[in-house]
Amino acid sequence: MKHLIHTLNKAFDNRVRLGVMAVLMANESVSFNELKEALDLTDGNLASHVAALEKAGYVTVSKQFIGKKPNTTYAASVEGKSAFQEHLSTLEKLLRG
Amino acid sequence: MKHLIHTLNKAFDNRVRLGVMAVLMANESVSFNELKEALDLTDGNLASHVAALEKAGYVTVSKQFIGKKPNTTYAASVEGKSAFQEHLSTLEKLLRG
Numbered sequence A, B: 001m002k003h004l005i006h007t008l009n010k011a012f013d014n015r016v017r018l019g020v021m022a023v024l025m026a027n028e029s030v031s032f033n034e035l036k037e038a039l040d041l042t043d044g045n046l047a048s049h050v051a052a053l054e055k056a057g058y059v060t061v062s063k064q065f066i067g068k069k070p071n072t073t074y075a076a077s078v079e080g081k082s083a084f085q086e087h088l089s090t091l092e093k094l095l096r097g
Helices: A015-026 A032-039 A043-055 A078-096 B015-026 B032-039 B043-055 B078-096
Strands: A059-066 A069-076 B059-066 B069-076
Touching: A015 A032, A015 A043, A015 A069, A015 A078, A015 B078, A032 A043, A032 A069, A043 A059, A069 A078, A078 B015, A078 B078, B015 B032, B015 B043, B015 B069, B015 B078, B032 B043, B032 B069, B043 B059, B069 B078
Parallel strands: none
Antiparallel strands: A059 A069, B059 B069
């Protein structure tokens, strides 16, 4: 049986990805700027990681107008929530040794 | 106050590094091959990550001969153990949300 580290999900194998998913698990939907401020990130850093999570199907993106201003919000998808839960329990097993 | 993800230790921000430290925290000293087998890694992959942990001062390397054969063993340093404990508690705080 392969070592536990191989069961960890590569999509979450980075502090920014962990941070984004932790925020999205705790909130129904979050705007780009709220995510950026909550995690103290640059636009570019956050955008690249959120795009990767979206590509993996773990985050959904909705674009709407608030008044005349475009607004982008993110939410963890059903697959994202279950994959992240699995990642967390593997991490806990690994770290308990 | 900066978000928790910035308190995570970059030296451990990767599944292989987590795996190496988890094994070294549970064992006094471990040979390269034991680490490689325990974590199902290639020589190159393990060597690069162990070298980075050594450079960070978190892992100590001892080289000795067993009979005529050279043997390299690794151990978590005192700084490595305390830095890894801190990383784990930050990870737990982050994941508890």
